[in-house]
Amino acid sequence: MEKISVIGSGTMGNGIAHTFAQFGFQVNLIDVNPNALDQALQTITKNLDRQVSKGTLTDDQKTATLKNILTFTSISEGVKEADLVVEAATENIDLKLKIFKEIDQSAPNEAILASNTSSISITQIASVTQRGDKVIGMHFMNPVPVMKLVEVIRGYQTSDETTQLIMSLSESLQKVPVEVNDYPGFVANRILMPMINEAIYTLFEGIAGVYEIDTVMKLGMAHPMGPLQLADFIGLDVCLAILKVLHDGFGNPKYAPCPLLVNMVAAGRKGIKTGEGFYKYT
Numbered sequence: 368m369e370k371i372s373v374i375g376s377g378t379m380g381n382g383i384a385h386t387f388a389q390f391g392f393q394v395n396l397i398d399v400n401p402n403a404l405d406q407a408l409q410t411i412t413k414n415l416d417r418q419v420s421k422g423t424l425t426d427d428q429k430t431a432t433l434k435n436i437l438t439f440t441s442i443s444e445g446v447k448e449a450d451l452v453v454e455a456a457t458e459n460i461d462l463k464l465k466i467f468k469e470i471d472q473s474a475p476n477e478a479i480l481a482s483n484t485s486s487i488s489i490t491q492i493a494s495v496t497q498r499g500d501k502v503i504g505m506h507f508m509n510p511v512p513v514m515k516l517v518e519v520i521r522g523y524q525t526s527d528e529t530t531q532l533i534m535s536l537s538e539s540l541q542k543v544p545v546e547v548n549d550y551p552g553f554v555a556n557r558i559l560m561p562m563i564n565e566a567i568y569t570l571f572e573g574i575a576g577v578y579e580i581d582t583v584m585k586l587g588m589a590h591p592m593g594p595l596q597l598a599d600f601i602g603l604d605v606c607l608a609i610l611k612v613l614h615d616g617f618g619n620p621k622y623a624p625c626p627l628l629v630n631m632v633a634a635g636r637k638g639i640k641t642g643e644g645f646y647k648y649t
């Protein structure tokens with residue numbers, strides 16, 4: 368595989384484009400919004416500068432990485448020569464189904480189509496394409512250039528060959544791929560989101576404050592971020608959407624989102640991206 372098309376230039380999309388480009392792949396970064404593409408290139412440059420200043424990347428490697436990225440505003444143009452398409456658009460099922468129909472029509476027949484979805488069913492996404500055996504989940508973690516895990520999700524029809532290709536490709540990015548099956552939340556979010564939800568309940572019920580809850584988990588369990596800080600980092604709207612997928616998918620009340628989370632999202636307090644969540648960001 369040489370040519371990778373990444374759809375969506377937000378936090379995950381630009382991190383995925385950055386990582387593939389850093390490891391020598393030709394990347395077409397696609398977003399309908401040209402301003403978002405400019406913003407993504409600025410973010411990638413800033414993150415590459417950070418790597419250069421830490422001494423983990425040379426100036427020449429930074430230049431080569433940026434040269435490997437082209438930008439497009441049209442999906443059909445951006446995917447027409449792709450070996451692999453990684454979709455990292457907004458976490459909205461109707462949008463993803465529409466995008467996958469379009470990619471399926473425009474990408475070469477042998478191209479693999481991956482989604483970076485954090486909780487939407489890969490099997491359902493695959494069902495709108497004519498190549499269910501070549502559709503797979505490739506779930507990167509934020510920040511993509513730093514986090515080692517790729518959760519590789521096999522849909523109902525995903526072939527062994529597609530899975531093997533994506534496992535080895537992830538290793539060529541110096542990531543550690545882990546194969547899981549396609550059920551609500553996969554593994555990462557099935558375990559992470561109930562922890563975050565429980566932390567929000569702990570706050571909601573007045574057991575402890577934000578600082579106390581996060582400090583217990585950071586210093587007591589050696590987590591790099593406390594669960595409330597992590598929720599702000601992921602986005603409270605994203606956490607709520609994933610909890611709803613778990614709740615609907617398993618029909619088990621243990622996944623019901625905490626009313627405080629529901630209220631905060633309704634009030635527009637979505638975490639870092641809106642400047643305020645459990646913490647304030649200036």
Ligand code: CAA
Binds near residue numbers: 417421507511556601
């Ligand atoms: N691009 C490139 N490098 C980056 C970066 C980025 N966007 N962000 C941080 N880094 C690098 C830094 O340069 C630094 O590198 P060195 O180790 O070489 O010095 C390293 O990452 C650590 O960064 P900092 O020193 O600035 O800050 P930190 O020590 O506080 O670490 C963190 C930041 C890596 C984000 C850390 O706090 C962390 O691991 N947090 C938890 C992240 C996590 O759980 N992510 C998963 C979220 S869930 C998800 O993504 C999936 C989902 O479906 C919801």
